[in-house]
Amino acid sequence: MSLVVGVDIGNSTTEACAALITAEGVEFLGSGLVPTTGIKGTTANVDGVEAAVRAALRTSRLALPALQRVFVNEATPVISGLAMETITETLITESTMIGHDPRTPGGAGLGVGVTVAFGELDECSPGEKVIVVVPVGIDFAVVSKALNAALERGVDLRGAVLGNDDAVLVANRISCSIPIVDEVRLVSSVPLGMTAAVEVAAPGRTIRTLSNAYGLATVFELNADQTRAVSPVARALTGIRSAVVVRTPSGEVSDRHIPAGTLELGGETSTVRIDVGEGAEAIMAALARVTPMKDASGEAGTNVGGMLASVKENMADVSGVDLAEVRIGDLLAVDTFVPQEVRGGLAGEVALENAVALAAMVRTSHGPMQQVALAISQRLRREGAAEVEVVIGGVEAEMATRGALTTPGTDRPLVVLDLGGGSTDAALADRSGAISTVHVAGAGDLVTRLIASELGVERDVAEEIKQSPLAKAESFFHLRLEDGTVQFFEEPLPPEVFARVVVLSTDALVPIPVRHSVDRIRQVRRTAKQRVFVVNALRALKQIAPYRDLRQIGFVVLLGGSALDFEIPELIADALAPYGIVCGTGNVRGSEGPRNAVASGLVLSRS
Amino acid sequence: MNVLELREIGRAEKGARPDEVVLALSPGFATFFTKTIVDVPHSEVVRQILAGIEEQGVQARVIQVKARADLAAMAHTAARLSGSGIGIGVLARGTSMIHQKDLPRLSSLELFPQSPLMTPEVFRAIGRNAAQYAKGESPQPVPTLNDQMARPRWQAKAALLHLKECELLVKGAPPVEVEPVLTA
């Protein structure tokens, strides 16, 4: 009978399980999980290993001196990097259009007239059709008085554009109803003496005329060619509640493509080049042609060149490998969009620009495992495990499948999908027990990055959003959950969550500091998970499946931190259902959930 | 400069409209005192807060508290009288708070503790945010400013203003609803 501990040094966590090996077999005792110290596969791991071993023994109610053997995995660090590049931009020239969505425009309807500066209102003649442009800093009482005076004189005031957030205040104080758009930050740049149209829709509705190319043509009396030229304006104004369009001789709105550069993907036999501007789908198709990829690089002097170079530099820094030796083993490209302020806009208008996010992965050589094992044994002996022997046990993937197979209801052929932070790793154990593995780039970190950029939030907020469902605190005593149900509370909720969208994290309600609705945040979150985890699950399975046929896989067991996610396993299972695959979150040894597979596998392989 | 007169209408009652915000003014507001610690006229304070509320399409009622000069208690009184459950409290020196009826009294939705940093723009933003809370929207909290040198300049004057305002308390007097009348 001997007391052993299996230890799995992972990229982010170190897991251990303690067991008694007897003549009858293995009796598992406790287990432990701690953050990995240092880069996986280096002697800096020792602290984490010690902590994990202690934790496993503590939960087994045993002490270090009784420990006889420790099995550690052959740790191959997988290092990953992320980058993102915007590939389009929207430009407005000569201030043709103000299409933003102030929270509170005033009045309603459509008004067409000539733009006149507020200071020059006195000089307008009766009957003149006027759109008045009021700079920032003039009090609403002064504005209302002057507008009423002009109306009194018979000036045909058709609409107003304000710098301040005063539209409702002014609308409430003047003697006629006109559309008023406010909070136009650069109101002083609105061209004067030009024909302009102001449109405000009733609350809850969106504008109809200025967002319609023929509406614009009608308002500004345009011919067919001119209408074609202004159609981007109409498109840009779709779905908002208020807008101003000024007709200037050469103003325009354009969607510009930023040259993002060419990506060079090197396979075993061929090399393909692909323009990043063509988007994720094209990049992934090109990648499929060269798989297995040997390395990737970007055209020097372009955005993508800088992007891949920085990923490699980062990896070289982290791993201590010479920069020239860093080879990108896999890429995942995802189309995304980034809310960015429109260049040339006058009111801080925001357009959703297209962007491509890239996750890259480097599989480094084996770490100095012998040294790590030596350091572990020295440490444990010093700490009281005088007799301990540390053994490097088996290939990680083999151990993972062995551990995963302890999940009740599984059998070979079985694929373990380890959903990590930087990469998604798959290992197949076929009917004969032969093992093959594949690592693909992109996992939890990329999801966080996509959520952060699409919602315009900090990464720590994005991390919270990723991990838990959403709700809105509609009062101090109830939450409306994202599925529409309501949860009541006896004690009032904390003040900082009131009226806000919150994340229901395990120990607290975390308010999300953005204006987006629950539905919108939820959609971004789920789409990001789809585009990373579901795509990668399929990608990995296709590479590893016998005969590249997914139907040849019987069972998929999800492991790793993201297998504990509240919706990722479900999203993947849905995607795999059509192939007749049984897919679910692992439950190692029937008790550990998706944790401890490698550690358990190490012990089992020695019994 | 505008002059603010608070015409008493009667005892402040609980409102029924779900789209109202109640603004509670301290005993010395526009009575003994005429301006905040940094000389923003009280007429302007009220005008800006009411404008912030009106711009959001929300109704406002104004009350004057007689028995307390404790900001949290005042703002909480306003919130409890408000049909929406959202109230604002403002002390004569400018310190302000947005409160909600279900919160414990000593808590708040937004607190503006540094009276020397209260400008007309901040008062407008307070009105705007309170109205947005009343509508069930999620306003961005008004950024709280900080100035390390406020202590040497204003700490003692703020204490003095507070002590003076405490002298004006009428024990047991209920809050009254007032109509703010601004005259040039």
Next chain:
Amino acid sequence: MPETAFDPAQDYPVSVKRPDLLKTPTGKPISDLTMQNVVSGRVQPEDLRIAPDTLRIQAEVADASGRPQLGQNFRRAAELIAVTDARVLEIYNALRPHTSTKEELLAIAAELEDSYGGRDTAALVREAAEVYERRGLLADTEA
């Protein structure tokens, strides 16, 4: 070698003049807290705590230097060494105004006395219960 008596008026700093009197709560002499023992794992975090006897020695030093209240604090502290961090914070919170009933405070005093031999600390808690009652600072019972 016969043990020399501790002279509170002369033997401070105790760590310099009488290290022989200092032990960790785990019973190791302070001279064992060497770098070598730290590196070899012989010294654990539990070894870096103060022992009740040490606090009593420091209380003698405080008394001898004319600081009876400080000495008294060290004696109360000696009683609290065995109380867990979490329980210490709970008791502290229970002593906040308007938080506990008189019975609750007396129960804490009894717990300190019975489970930890904390006579002096128990007296402090009992005294608090009396004062809180007189000054209306006990928990509102009807709430």
Next chain:
Amino acid sequence: MSSLPNPEPPAPRHSLRTEVLENRPVNRDGFVQEWPEVGMVAMESDFDPRPSLRIENGRIVEMDGLERADFDFLDQFIADHAIDVDAAEQAMALGPQQVARMLVDPNVSRTEVLRTARGLTPAALLETVKRMNIVEIMMGMQKMRARRTPANQAHCTSARDNPLQVAMEAAEASLRGFSELETTLGVVRYAPLVAIALQVGGQVGRGGRLTQCALEEATELDLGMRGITAYAETISVYGTESVFVDGDDTPWSKAFLAAAYASRGIKMRFTSGTGSEVQMGNAEGRSMLYLEIRCILVTKGAGVQGLQNGSISCIGVPGAVPGGIRAVAAENMIASMLDLECASGNDQSFSHSAMRRTSRLMPQIMAGTDFVCSGYSSTPNYDNMFAGSNVDAEDYDDWNAIQRDYQIDGGLQHVSEPEILAARSRAGQALQAVFAHLGLPAITDQEIETAVYAHGSNDLLPRDVLEDLKGAAAVMERGVTGLDLVKALHESGFTDIADNLLTVLRQRVSGDLLQTSAILDANLEPLSAVNDANDYAGPGTGYRPGGERWEQMKRLRHVTSAENPELEVQ
């Protein structure tokens, strides 16, 4: 506007001199008239109680005009715990005039004054200092300070909570002479990393600096327990029952907390200061100093070794009333007179005027206190997360010149740039190694290089806050202790820093730092009011900087050499 309806009346003509004076920084400070009825008065108020004392059966039954039955909880705590009934009748009989004279009379020893002071009621202490002018108060401070050797405390914070900056500021502050280093956070979750940084930086070079991280009690105690910090001081007490209760505490809850800290071997002092009660509108009509005396006596009664006072965060209040800064000096002196360690303020932004800032320092720096500043900002004030200090990193050379001008020891010295750069970079490398060892987010060489030469956080490379916060959480989860830092430092080759840290941790076992006014001396041995008792007894006695220390103090950034006036002294 083109036309105003009511043109303003013409402004009176001012002289050019008035204009110059009007624009002086001092006129941006606030000054107010006294209002003693509500407590807006420094120390001379007709509304303060008159001294009185009656003892029956060894118990105080009347104090300062109040019968025992009418005592509020402060009165009772003071009467039962702070005042020595055996000394009281005699002490009270002397009368304030006599006690005041004893304080300034070199023929009366410190011990004699202590014997008397322990029997005085709050009103008697107040009456005593009311008879003393500022020079006499300073003389009292010089004699009554608990520790013979004065010292100083630094604030080491970062507006971005950057641990690397804090480690380097701690190393530089240690080199410049500060004995204690205090930090606090913008983002509280950063605390474990910043506290580790402070602890590592404080042990660079000479080392042995005691560190503190101001947080709410539970976390502060937790970090102390783990040996990541060495002392605590943000335990506030107040001078009226209503303000004390508003702060959710009582003298008994604080006394319990004091015992809790000592039971973990952690040095601790209370905090209080003039002006806090009137600032909160609950001074109960008493002067600021009378209420502060009650705080000092509560501290004494709780058996706490020391007090941080000198108005602290309310300095704008006494600073604005007549005689206010005299009262602030008096509160420091009374703490000393009651034999408490005194960390004497000068730690919060006080004035726009450089002259007033300097004059504010004079009583403490000239007389010498246990800690002249209870927080000298070792960073530029924009990085000071305690809302700014009276003196900051930009004042170092001025401070050193003042020490040299008067031959007074404010605890600091000039240090050459190469030494400072070396200490900063060693602190950076040590922290880098500790972070790597603990698996915390890496600190790059480039970050270190930038931070070594930086002035404040604006000059630093930004860190990945999310990763740092995850690391901070891991430190707490994994139960990292001071011992882990020792091992990490030792195994990474920073053996001297590891040795210093182990010495500091070992002191927790000995309890020597729990005694009054304890710090670690140059040999990292405890130096406190027990083995370094103040022995001032008139001219030619007590602590006077001389010998090597005075030579150290003579050095400044630029001193022309007498041997060769074309050169500067190196």
